[in-house]
Amino acid sequence: MGAKAPDTTILEPSKEIPVIRETDVLVVGGGPGGVASAVAAARSGAKVVLLERYGHLGGMATGGLVNAIPNLANLNGEQGIAGICQEIIDRLLAKNGAQVPKKASWGTSDKKVVDFYLDANYSFFYLRKHAVDGSFRVVYSCLADPELLKNELNQMVLEAGVDLFLHSWGARPIMEGNTVKGMFFESKSGRKAVLAKVVIDSTGDGDVFAAAGADYDATIRPGLRISNLAMSCWIANVDIAKRNAFRAAQPERYAELLNKATGGQFSRSLDRRAVVSGNRESEDLFFTDIVPNHDGVLTLQPHIPCKDQTDVEEMTRIDVDTRKMLVDTWDFCRKHVPGFERSWIMLTAPQLGTTGGKRVVGEYTCSEHDLTADRVFEDTIAVFPNNDTGRLACQHRDLCIPYRALVPRGIEGLLVACRGFSSTEFINNLWNLIPHCLCLGQAAGTAAAMAVDASCRVRDVDYKTLQAKLKDQNVILPCPAEGTGH
Numbered sequence: 285m286g287a288k289a290p291d292t293t294i295l296e297p298s299k300e301i302p303v304i305r306e307t308d309v310l311v312v313g314g315g316p317g318g319v320a321s322a323v324a325a326a327r328s329g330a331k332v333v334l335l336e337r338y339g340h341l342g343g344m345a346t347g348g349l350v351n352a353i354p355n356l357a358n359l360n361g362e363q364g365i366a367g368i369c370q371e372i373i374d375r376l377l378a379k380n381g382a383q384v385p386k387k388a389s390w391g392t393s394d395k396k397v398v399d400f401y402l403d404a405n406y407s408f409f410y411l412r413k414h415a416v417d418g419s420f421r422v423v424y425s426c427l428a429d430p431e432l433l434k435n436e437l438n439q440m441v442l443e444a445g446v447d448l449f450l451h452s453w454g455a456r457p458i459m460e461g462n463t464v465k466g467m468f469f470e471s472k473s474g475r476k477a478v479l480a481k482v483v484i485d486s487t488g489d490g491d492v493f494a495a496a497g498a499d500y501d502a503t504i505r506p507g508l509r510i511s512n513l514a515m516s517c518w519i520a521n522v523d524i525a526k527r528n529a530f531r532a533a534q535p536e537r538y539a540e541l542l543n544k545a546t547g548g549q550f551s552r553s554l555d556r557r558a559v560v561s562g563n564r565e566s567e568d569l570f571f572t573d574i575v576p577n578h579d580g581v582l583t584l585q586p587h588i589p590c591k592d593q594t595d596v597e598e599m600t601r602i603d604v605d606t607r608k609m610l611v612d613t614w615d616f617c618r619k620h621v622p623g624f625e626r627s628w629i630m631l632t633a634p635q636l637g638t639t640g641g642k643r644v645v646g647e648y649t650c651s652e653h654d655l656t657a658d659r660v661f662e663d664t665i666a667v668f669p670n671n672d673t674g675r676l677a678c679q680h681r682d683l684c685i686p687y688r689a690l691v692p693r694g695i696e697g698l699l700v701a702c703r704g705f706s707s708t709e710f711i712n713n714l715w716n717l718i719p720h721c722l723c724l725g726q727a728a729g730t731a732a733a734m735a736v737d738a739s740c741r742v743r744d745v746d747y748k749t750l751q752a753k754l755k756d757q758n759v760i761l762p763c764p765a766e767g768t769g770h
C-alpha cells in the first residue's frame with residue numbers, strides 16, 4: 285500500500301504558452317480512431333495536426349500488442365467494414381504483414397479453414413458458431429503485424445499531409461465558453477498550444493471531452509470485457525509442433541499444467557481460455573501467432589478487473605502485477621510444458637491495455653434497441669457486422685451507427701472518434717474494437733473537414749453529403765432508401 289494522499293491542493297502558477305500551430309482540424313490521440321480521423325480530414329482538404337503521446341501510432345493495435353482486426357463481414361460473409369480499415373489491411377498484405385481468410389471462405393464452414401483457426405486458438409476472432417445450425421462459420425478478420433502496422437500508419441498519415449507530433453501529450457483543451465478551440469500539450473519541448481477550428485477526441489479514454497466539460501457515462505458492469513485492464517506479451521521460440529503434439533496426446537494434463545502455470549491469478553476472461561478439455565472447440569491459454577513468418581510465437585494476454593482504467597495508481601499496480609504474472613506463467617511453462625524449453629519473452633506490450641472507460645453523452649446514444657430494431661439512421665456513417673450476440677447475430681446481422689453518436693451534447697467544436705463514442709455499455713462492449721474505431725474516425729475526419737469548409741458547426745454538417753463522401757472513400761453504407769429515421 286502506498287502513502288495516503290494528503291487532503292490538500294496547491295495552486296499552479298499561470299504562464300504564457302506559445303501557440304505553435306493554427307490549424308483546421310486537431311486530432312488528439314493516434315490510435316485507430318485518431319489515425320483514421322487525421323487521414324480522412326487531410327484527404328478531404330483540411331489542414332490537420334495530429335498529437336500522439338507515445339512514439340508510435342496505432343494505440344492498442346500496435347503498442348497494446350492487440351493485433352486482431354476482427355469482424356469485418358457478417359456471418360453470411362457480407363463485408364460491412366471497408367474504407368480506411370481495408371486500405372490498411374491491403375497495405376499490410378502487400379508487405380506480407382497480415383493474415384486473412386480468402387474471400388471465398390468468408391461465411392463458410394470450410395473444414396480446412398475452420399481447423400486452421402481452431403488449432404491456433406483463434407476461434408475467438410475468425411470463427412463464430414452459427415446460433416441456428418451450430419456449425420462454425422469463418423469470419424472475415426485480420427491478424428496484423430504491429431511493427432509493420434506502426435510504419436504503415438506513419439506513412440499513411442504523412443502521405444495525406446498531416447502535421448504529425450509524436451511524444452506529445454494532450455494536456456488540456458483550450459475553451460471559449462462551451463467551445464473547444466484547441467489544446468495545450470506537453471512534450472520534451474515544454475508546454476505548447478495548437479489552435480483549431482475543430483478538435484477530434486481520439487484519446488480512447490475521452491481525455492478531451494471530459495476536460496471540456498461534456499457529460500459522460502463511465503459505468504461498466506464488472507465481468508464485461510470492457511471492465512478490464514490487460515497486458516499482452518509475446519513468447520518466442522516455442523516449438524509449436526511439439527506443444528501441439530503434447531496438447532493433442534494429453535489434453536487433460538496440458539490443461540492442468542496451464543491452470544497451474546497461471547496460479548489461479550488470472551481473471552475470469554482468461555480462465556475461460558485456460559480450460560482445455562480435449563475438445564478442439566475449447567480455447568487455450570495461448571494464441572498461436574499466424575501472421576506470416578511469426579513462427580514459434582505465442583501470445584498471452586491476462587485481463588485484470590479494474591474499477592478505473594485511468595487511475596494512475598491502479599494502472600501502476602496492475603502493470604507491475606501483470607508483468608510478474610506473465611513472467612511466472614512463462615517460467616512455469618518453460619520448466620514443465622513440452623515445446624517451451626527454449627522459449628523466451630520477446631516483448632511485453634509497451635502500453636497497458638485499456639479496454640473501456642468514459643463514453644461521451646452524444647446527440648444520440650447507441651443502444652441494444654438499435655440492433656434489435658434493425659435501425660438504419662438518416663445519418664448512418666458506419667455499419668458494424670454483428671457476430672457476437674449468439675442467436676441475435678443471425679436475426680440482426682448489422683449495427684448501424686449514426687453521426688450524432690460522435691457529436692457531444694452541449695459542447696461545440698468537438699467530435700469524438702474513439703471507443704468513447706456515445707454508446708451504452710452493451711454496445712461499447714461489443715463494438716469499440718479497432719475496425720469500429722477506424723470507421724468512426726473516417727467519418728469524424730471527413731465531417732470535420734466539411735464543417736471547416738462550410739464554416740458551420742460540426743453538428744450542422746449535412747448528413748447526405750457526408751454519406752456521399754464516405755461512399756466515395758469506399759465506406760460501406762446502407763442505401764438511402766433503407767433509412768428508417770431516428
Ligand SMILES: Cc1cc2nc3c(=O)[nH]c(=O)nc-3n(C[C@H](O)[C@H](O)[C@H](O)COP(=O)(O)OP(=O)(O)OC[C@H]3O[C@@H](n4cnc5c(N)ncnc54)[C@H](O)[C@@H]3O)c2cc1C
Binds near residue numbers: 318341515
Ligand atoms: C487487451 C486488449 C485486447 C483487445 N483485443 C482486441 C482485438 O483483438 N481486436 C480489436 O479490434 N480490438 C481489441 N481490443 C480493443 C481495441 O484495441 C480498442 O478498443 C481500440 O484500439 C480503440 O481504439 P481508440 O482509437 O479508441 O483508442 P486506443 O487504441 O486506446 O488509442 C488511443 C490513442 O490515443 C493516445 N492518447 C491517449 N491519451 C492521449 C493524450 N492525452 N494525448 C495524446 N495522445 C493520447 C494513446 O497513446 C493511443 O495511441 C482490445 C483491447 C485490449 C486492451
